Amino acid sequence: MKVLRYIIGRFLHILNLLTQPSIGQRSDESQRAVEEELKNYSLYQFNRCPFCIKVRRAMRKLNLPIELRNANTNEDFKSDLLAKGGSPKVPCLRIGDKWMYESDEIIKYLEKSFPL
Template sequence: MFVIRWVLGRIILLLNFIFAPKKAQHSAELQAKLDDLTKLLQLYQFAACPFCVKVRREIRRQGLNIKLVDAKLADNRQVLETQGGKVKVPCLRIEEGKKVTWLYESDEINRYFNDLVLSAK
């Protein structure tokens, strides 16, 4: 089973590389505003996870600068489990002041990004 997952993961990464979406081109002012809105966001993810790829494609499509955190590393996995409540990816860590929210579903994360871009315009 490990071999099958590994092969499928590499196929997903290859196809994502070949068919990568075009990065959005924003005005300097809008990009600065988006960078300010996203500076405290972190995406906990696995490189070959299809749902993580879906979210990373949306990040690229929207032209966002989001910090990617590899959840396979023990320290990051520990943070995801203790603070987020479960080891499940993709997971978006949203820090707003002293409040931290963890968003787990890829569709919800992509909807959050869409709303973020719309609010910045």
Template sequence: MFVIRWILGRIILLLNFVFSPKSIKRQPEQQADIDEQCRTLSLYQYPACPFCVKVRRAMKRHGLNITTLDAKQEPHRSELQNRGGTMKVPCLKIEQAGEVTWMYESNDIIAYLNQRFG
């Protein structure tokens, strides 16, 4: 099973690389403002997870520079488990006004990004 998952993961990464979406073009001032807003966002993900790829593609389409953290590696794994509440990816950590929200489900994350940056 491990070998099949590994092979499928590499195929997903290859197809994502070959068919990568284009980023939106903005004025440098606008992009700097968007980058500042993205500093409060972190995406916990696995590199070859198809749902994580789906979210990363949405981030690329919007030209968002959101920090991506590999949830298989420490200390990101334990932070996601202990603070987020469950070991599930993708997970978007949103920090606003001293509060932290953990958003799961790729469709919810993409809807949030579309609403906030679309």
């Protein structure tokens, strides 16, 4: 099961890299304002998790350069996610003190907050 998950994760990761959606466009001024706001955001994620890939693709379509925090390889991020977020699950979007889980919720929130 672990091996199968590893193979599927690797396959999805490569497929994602080969089929990157185009980056959304805003005026320079609005993009600067968005990026200023995003300084408060970070996405706790794993590189090959399909739910994280889905969120990263949505971020790209919306042109949202949110800091990515790999909770698989970085022990500090992993323990912060569990201690402050309340669950080790990824993806998790941190907005200041708020921790948002569930890929569909995160995408809905980003689409609503940062429309193109």
